[in-house]
Amino acid sequence: xAVVSQHPSWVICKSGTSVKIECRSLDFQATTMFWxxxxxxxxxxxxxxxxxxxKATYEQGVEKDKFLINHASLTLSTLTVTSAHPEDSSFYIxxxxxxxRNYNSPLHFGNGTRLTVT
Amino acid sequence: xxxxxxxxxxxSVFKGAPVELKCNYSYSGSPELFWYVQYSRQRLQLLLRxxxxxxxxxxxxxxxxxxxxxHLKKPFAQEEDSAMYYCxxxxxxxxGKSTFxxxxxxxxxx
Numbered sequence: 548x549a550v551v552s553q554h555p556s557w558v559i560c561k562s563g564t565s566v567k568i569e570c571r572s573l574d575f576q577a578t579t580m581f582w583x584x585x586x587x588x589x590x591x592x593x594x595x596x597x598x599x600x601x602k603a604t605y606e607q608g609v610e611k612d613k614f615l616i617n618h619a620s621l622t623l624s625t626l627t628v629t630s631a632h633p634e635d636s637s638f639y640i641x642x643x644x645x646x647x648r649n650y651n652s653p654l655h656f657g658n659g660t661r662l663t664v665t
Numbered sequence: 666x667x668x669x670x671x672x673x674x675x676x677s678v679f680k681g682a683p684v685e686l687k688c689n690y691s692y693s694g695s696p697e698l699f700w701y702v703q704y705s706r707q708r709l710q711l712l713l714r715x716x717x718x719x720x721x722x723x724x725x726x727x728x729x730x731x732x733x734x735x736h737l738k739k740p741f742a743q744e745e746d747s748a749m750y751y752c753x754x755x756x757x758x759x760x761g762k763s764t765f766x767x768x769x770x771x772x773x774x775x
Binding site: 589653654655659 | 699701709751753762763765770
């Protein structure tokens with residue numbers, strides 16, 4: 548089955564530093580990956596759509612300069628939280644579409660990254 | 666705009682009781698509906714999709730276009746069903762994106 552690997556699982560960083568989170572599709576190619584933020588006991592908030600070989604599409608209210616997305620290959624997308632602040636502390640999750648690449652095919656999720664900014 | 670509503674944030678039932686997690690959607694077109702589940706300390710994973718019309722772990726969900734609903738049902742809940750459940754919609758107006766409901770936390774008590 549399609550597996551999405553997300554790394555790191557958790558990270559603690561100091562305010563003002565940058566953190567990079569990786570999302571890899573291990574056994575399939577993903578031209579599109581999605582990045583979400585999940586607050587405790589709440590739903591997934593889509594932050595951006597990562598497109599291989601082109602610019603990411605950000606949702607309204609998400610700062611593109613703050614959350615840099617790079618999708619340089621068909622199996623890897625990265626999210627960099629730049630100049631992190633405590634309010635950026637959250638659970639970040641990536642997902643990718645399965646093998647059919649059909650817009651309506653199911654999503655496969657990474658395990659998430661718990662970011663804590665001190 | 667497409668929207669998914671899960672009216673119950675929390676749902677608690679006893680083991681062996683029937684359970685129904687509600688999901689309503691708004692979408693102009695032919696949507697594809699999914700249920701995803703997140704067990705404690707595990708990643709989100711697909712539970713079932715309406716197009717498959719199959720039963721997974723005893724759960725079923727029927728797409729009712731008239732009522733714009735996709736409720737998740739199980740006749741006899743088990744303790745291991747305790748998890749967070751998300752209803753999601755994919756459709757042409759936001760091709761490639763999925764819209765998620767706020768989720769329902771199901772607790773099955775012994």
